[in-house]
Amino acid sequence: xxxxxxxxxxxxxxxxxxARSRLPPLGAGTALAALLFVLAVPSLYRPTxxxxxxxxxxxxxxxxxxKPDYVFIGNSMLGTRIDEHTLEARLGRxxxxxxxxxxxxxxxxHQALKNEVIAAAxxxxxxxxxxxxxxLTRVTYRANDAYWWKIERLxxxxxxxxxxxxxxxxxxxxxxEYRLGLLYPIQKRREAAxxxxxxxxxxxxxxxGSAFGTPVANRYNELFALDRLKNIxxxxxxxxxxxxxxxxxxxxxxxxxxxxxxxxxxxDAGIELVFVRVQRRPTLLGPPPQSAQLLRYVAKLxxxxxxxxxxxxxxxxxxxxxxxxxxDGDHIQAAWKPESTELFLRRLxxxxx
Amino acid sequence: xxxxxxxxLLFLLLVFCVHWLLPWRVRxxxxxxxxxxxxxxxxxxxxxxxxxxxxxxxxxxxxMEALPAYRRWFFALGLAACLxxxxxxxxxxxxxxxxxxxxxxxxxxxxxxxxxxALPVGISFFAFQGLSYVxxxxxxxxxxxxxxxxxxxxxxxxxxxxxxxxxxxxxFLPQIERRRELRPEAVLEGVFLIIWGFFKKLVIxxxxxxxxxxxxxxxHPGFPLLWAGVLAFCVQIFADFSGYTDIAxxxxxxxxxxxxxxxxxxxxxxxxVDFWRRxxxxxxxxLRDYVYIPLGGSRGGRLLGARxxxxxxxxxxxxxxxxxxxxxWGAYWGVLIVIYNNASNLAPExxxxxxxxxxxxxxxxxxxxxxxxxxxxxxxxRQLADYLTLAPSAASGLEWKAGAYLACVxxxxxxxxxxxxxxxxxxxxxxxxxxxxxxxxxxxxxxxxLFGGILLMRAASSADFIYFQF
Numbered sequence: 001x002x003x004x005x006x007x008x009x010x011x012x013x014x015x016x017x018x019a020r021s022r023l024p025p026l027g028a029g030t031a032l033a034a035l036l037f038v039l040a041v042p043s044l045y046r047p048t049x050x051x052x053x054x055x056x057x058x059x060x061x062x063x064x065x066x067k068p069d070y071v072f073i074g075n076s077m078l079g080t081r082i083d084e085h086t087l088e089a090r091l092g093r094x095x096x097x098x099x100x101x102x103x104x105x106x107x108x109x110h111q112a113l114k115n116e117v118i119a120a121a122x123x124x125x126x127x128x129x130x131x132x133x134x135x136l137t138r139v140t141y142r143a144n145d146a147y148w149w150k151i152e153r154l155x156x157x158x159x160x161x162x163x164x165x166x167x168x169x170x171x172x173x174x175x176x177e178y179r180l181g182l183l184y185p186i187q188k189r190r191e192a193a194x195x196x197x198x199x200x201x202x203x204x205x206x207x208x209g210s211a212f213g214t215p216v217a218n219r220y221n222e223l224f225a226l227d228r229l230k231n232i233x234x235x236x237x238x239x240x241x242x243x244x245x246x247x248x249x250x251x252x253x254x255x256x257x258x259x260x261x262x263x264x265x266x267x268d269a270g271i272e273l274v275f276v277r278v279q280r281r282p283t284l285l286g287p288p289p290q291s292a293q294l295l296r297y298v299a300k301l302x303x304x305x306x307x308x309x310x311x312x313x314x315x316x317x318x319x320x321x322x323x324x325x326x327x328d329g330d331h332i333q334a335a336w337k338p339e340s341t342e343l344f345l346r347r348l349x350x351x352x353x
Numbered sequence: 354x355x356x357x358x359x360x361x362l363l364f365l366l367l368v369f370c371v372h373w374l375l376p377w378r379v380r381x382x383x384x385x386x387x388x389x390x391x392x393x394x395x396x397x398x399x400x401x402x403x404x405x406x407x408x409x410x411x412x413x414x415x416x417m418e419a420l421p422a423y424r425r426w427f428f429a430l431g432l433a434a435c436l437x438x439x440x441x442x443x444x445x446x447x448x449x450x451x452x453x454x455x456x457x458x459x460x461x462x463x464x465x466x467x468x469x470x471a472l473p474v475g476i477s478f479f480a481f482q483g484l485s486y487v488x489x490x491x492x493x494x495x496x497x498x499x500x501x502x503x504x505x506x507x508x509x510x511x512x513x514x515x516x517x518x519x520x521x522x523x524x525f526l527p528q529i530e531r532r533r534e535l536r537p538e539a540v541l542e543g544v545f546l547i548i549w550g551f552f553k554k555l556v557i558x559x560x561x562x563x564x565x566x567x568x569x570x571x572x573h574p575g576f577p578l579l580w581a582g583v584l585a586f587c588v589q590i591f592a593d594f595s596g597y598t599d600i601a602x603x604x605x606x607x608x609x610x611x612x613x614x615x616x617x618x619x620x621x622x623x624x625x626v627d628f629w630r631r632x633x634x635x636x637x638x639x640l641r642d643y644v645y646i647p648l649g650g651s652r653g654g655r656l657l658g659a660r661x662x663x664x665x666x667x668x669x670x671x672x673x674x675x676x677x678x679x680x681x682w683g684a685y686w687g688v689l690i691v692i693y694n695n696a697s698n699l700a701p702e703x704x705x706x707x708x709x710x711x712x713x714x715x716x717x718x719x720x721x722x723x724x725x726x727x728x729x730x731x732x733x734x735r736q737l738a739d740y741l742t743l744a745p746s747a748a749s750g751l752e753w754k755a756g757a758y759l760a761c762v763x764x765x766x767x768x769x770x771x772x773x774x775x776x777x778x779x780x781x782x783x784x785x786x787x788x789x790x791x792x793x794x795x796x797x798x799x800x801x802x803l804f805g806g807i808l809l810m811r812a813a814s815s816a817d818f819i820y821f822q823f
Contacts, residue, residue, distance in 0.1 A: 023538040023793060031537035034797045035544060041801035042808055147813075173359045186808045193810045201761035205754060220755040223571075223578065230572045230736075328570070 045186045055115070056153040059099060063120040068097040070351075073112050074130030075101055077278045080331040081130070086341040091352060097124070104150045105135045107143040107162060110258035111154035114161075118269045126272045126311075126351050129262070132280060132330065134297050137253035139169040144177070149191060161261050168256040229328050248293040250300040263308045274311035274351060276344075279321045280330045287317040313348055354394040356600050357554060357815045364391065369607050373535050381506050381529060384608065388511035392474075399473040402438060403509055409434030410483045411504045414490045414497030424491065431487030435480045442476055447675030474821050475515030477672055479508055481639055486522045488643055495522050503529050512604035516597050516820040518615040518635035525610075533609030541793075545800045546603030549773075552803040553596030557766050559812030561585040561592070564759050569730060575748035577756025579740055580723070585763045587726045590819055591619065592770060594633070597818045618774040620722065623714035624697070625689040628722060636672070640665050655695065662694070663687040673729075678737065682728040689721060769803075 026034075063071070070091070072078055079100040087096045099112050109129050117127055135141055143151060143166065155162065170178060181187055247253060254260070266273035277298070280288040290298075298314065305312040315321060320343055327333040332340050345352060354361050368387045372380055393400040413431030417424045486507065489495045498504050506529050513520060568574055568582025598615040605612045615634050622628035629637045645665040651658035663684070670683020697705065704710065731737045748756075 023542055023796070025536070026538040026541065026793070028537045030793070031541045034541055034793055037797050038544070038548070038800045038804055041798075042805035045805065176359055184808050186805060190809055190811075197762065197765055197810075201758055201765055204761045205758050220751065220758070223752060223755050224567055228572060229570045 042186050043184050052157065053149055053152040055156055059116040060120040063097055063117060064122050066094050066097055067122045068095055069125045070096045071117050071124045071127045072098045073109050073127060075103055075105060076331060077132055078130040080337065081278065081340045082344060083337040083341040086338045090345055101150050103142055104147040105142045106258055107139055108151050110262055111151055113262055114265055115154050118265055123269060123271060126274055127266060128274045128276050130276045130278055132278055133294060134247045136259055137257035138247055139165045139257055140174055165256055165258050245293055248297040250297045263310050267309060272311065275305060277314040277316060279315040279318060281326050282321065282323045284323055354391050355817060365604060372608055377532050382502050385502055385505045385509060388509040388514060391511040392514055402473055403479065406434055406438060406479060406483045407505050407508045410486050411501055413487050417490050418497045428487060428491045435483040439476060439480045442473055444675045478517045478519055479514060481519050483508060485639065489522050498526060512601040513612055516818055518598055518613050519639050520612060524613060528610050539606050539609065543603040543606030545796055546599045548800045548803050550596045550599030550603060552807050553592040553599065555807050555811035555815055557770060558589045558592035558596060559815045561763050561766050562589045562816060564763060565589050575752035576743045576745040577748050577753045579743055581756040581759040583723050583727050584760055586730050587723050588763055588767045590726065593819045597820060620719055621715055621774055622718050623711055624718060625686065625693045628718060640669055644668060659691045662690050676732050677734060678728055678732050682725055685725055685728055
């Protein structure tokens with residue numbers, strides 16, 4: 001366009017360039033050998049360190065030290081809604097323990113309950129698990145890639161229940177990906193690669209300022225705090241509603257999920273388990289729209305939990321949870337977190353005598 | 354179907370095997386069916402649109418040759434089909450929204466219509482490809498094809514269907530019509546290109562996109578954070594789009610096709626004109642041949658030349674998306690080129706010829722390109738105005754540190770791109786054309802390293818290719 005009036009074909013030029021960089025003619029055997037070489041080389045790298053991250057005993061220790069009556073488990077749906085200081089002011093010091101992570105979902109909840117809360121010597125009265133929509137029965141959701149290490153930190157070397165549920169819940173694509181992961185264990189070092197890159201970058205700015213393996217980006221977290229973000233609806237896109245209708249088939253999803261195990265574990269430990277469904281981002285006109293499939297799913301989930309002695313509370317449609325209290329996606333604004341905690345205490349007061 | 358999925362890799366493997374096992378006469382038909390499966394994998398109804406344009410341009414081509422007296426009518430029919438589809442599916446919402454806004458500004462209260470039209474993936478690409486066929490037949494550059502399968506494959510060939518490169522009928526149709534042979538070296542080249550494309554997308558683009566997304570989510574980023582985010586986006590869009598092109602070209606090679614190159618080290622451009630010879634070449638040459646030159650090019654003098662440049666670049670901006678920031682982006686490039694064309698005529702000869710000034714020119718051009726990417730990335734014009742008025746002195750020490758740190762992370766991820774940009778300039782450096790870089794052993798080792806890199810460093814999640822939305 002800019003080479004005025006000169007219609008020399010880009011294609012002719014391209015062909016000349018391509019011809020210069022072309023491979024010489026090859027036999028099929030040579031090409032196949034080269035291809036196998038390319039595929040085989042990365043599988044030769046097998047990490048010599050243990051394949052799994054060590055179990056993190058610290059959390060159970062903290063529960064024993066704090067001896068709380070109430071434990072809260074969840075991800076940012078919990079972390080942006082429940083304020084520890086407000087709870088302590090209302091319920092008394094040391095009566096609550098909030099156990100939350102960024103991202104991971106039901107597999108992490110299960111491991112946190114089993115290996116931290118129930119494994120602790122102290123037994124809380126009630127455990128609240130915060131969740132969204134159908135994520136309680138989606139075992140493989142956020143249980144791979146970036147989130148798997150979080151689950152590993154709460155897992156022992158052998159976790160038959162988790163492994164069985166994961167295996168039975170995988171789609172064929174997830175199963176294939178899992179097999180490829182076994183074929184190429186190099187992927188286990190992904191976190192180390194991230195650290196190495198962060199460390200190299202930090203050395204350019206502040207030589208010797210950080211030890212290898214420390215998450216450098218955390219130093220700048222305050223610049224990216226939730227209250228500094230634009231108020232947009234799509235920020236939490238990873239957790240946005242899905243078109244996959246199969247996940248709303250409660251009867252089909254339940255047997256492979258970790259939900260029955262969570263209920264059994266809590267019952268055997270004498271702990272009251274309460275599942276709290278948070279409200280997703282509402283619209284200007286009111287509560288978030290819910291499909292018929294989702295409503296059916298929630299009704300079945302509710303009935304199942306009550307039948308099995310677990311508690312259930314659904315914040316969807318709560319008149320006090322309006323759009324102006326939300327920040328990005330389904331997160332609640334930090335400034336409204338104390339009020340959100342008060343709302344929680346009011347709505348679930350039956351658990352706080 | 355998206356490239357960065359296991360579904361696509363299995364699909365590609367299956368189509369490759371079946372394609373070469375079939376008799377050569379039915380291979381094109383098989384590729385058409387496979388391409389339709391690829392395109393309709395998620396939203397089958399999008400196929401109706403593709404079929405409509407295919408039939409329209411096919412009939413327009415035949416009509417122009419069979420009934421010369423009505424040539425113009427058939428030409429108009431072909432244009433109307435392609436442009437009408439673009440108008441309805443890409444620009445309808447934009448048009449209505451602006452009517453509502455304008456009427457409100459004038460004191461009339463029009464309600465927003467409830468009908469929102471979904472944008473089919475890749476519509477701008479296959480519309481422009483259809484236009485090129487109709488225009489080429491009208492001009493007599495090519496004969497209209499009687500074989501519908503050939504035209505359908507030209508319109509729908511899956512590797513380049515959703516994000517280009519925008520192929521020309523003169524280049525691609527002869528490849529469709531000739532008998533293609535399975536050449537091991539072409540297959541291997543295709544595999545190398547695919548691995549390199551995936552590396553660019555999954556390791557470079559997806560990792561730096563985390564930084565760009567984080568910065569552009571901030572309501573009030575400081576100066577250093579903003580420009581670190583723009584730098585991240587600058588790397589992201591190149592790695593993302595050129596990665597897609599490499600995968601498309603590699604996949605095409607598996608079936609015996611050569612697609613045109615879309616990028617030539619664009620960030621080494623030394624002027625705005627040079628940039629557009631290197632960036633999205635298939636679009637810029639399309640606009641040159643079908644818009645700029647028919648408008649008169651630079652033949653009518655400076656003023657008319659400037660007008661033609663502006664029209665061409667405003668169209669280029671609008672082609673990218675139905676949003677004012679893309680129009681602004683197009684206008685920005687138009688103005689840069691008009692200024693450059695006039696200034697370069699005034700500059701002394703030694704400035705143009707000096708090799709010593711080249712690094713400075715490249716640096717300056719890179720800075721101007723980044724300003725362009727800021728216009729491209731931020732869709733909210735008010736926010737954009739805020740960004741452009743940020744003062745470096747207002748930033749805190751922590752923001753400077755964070756900005757420098759993020760820029761360093763971006764540069765580290767970009768290292769393979771920088772190496773490739775240098776080696777990939779054979780006509781300028783003479784390095785890549787050496788046999789040592791062409792040897793099978795070096796390429797295999799590089800590909801194995803890149804494959805290992807994908808496994809080790811790919812981002813935790815992968816977004817759609819940016820150009821899918823266009």
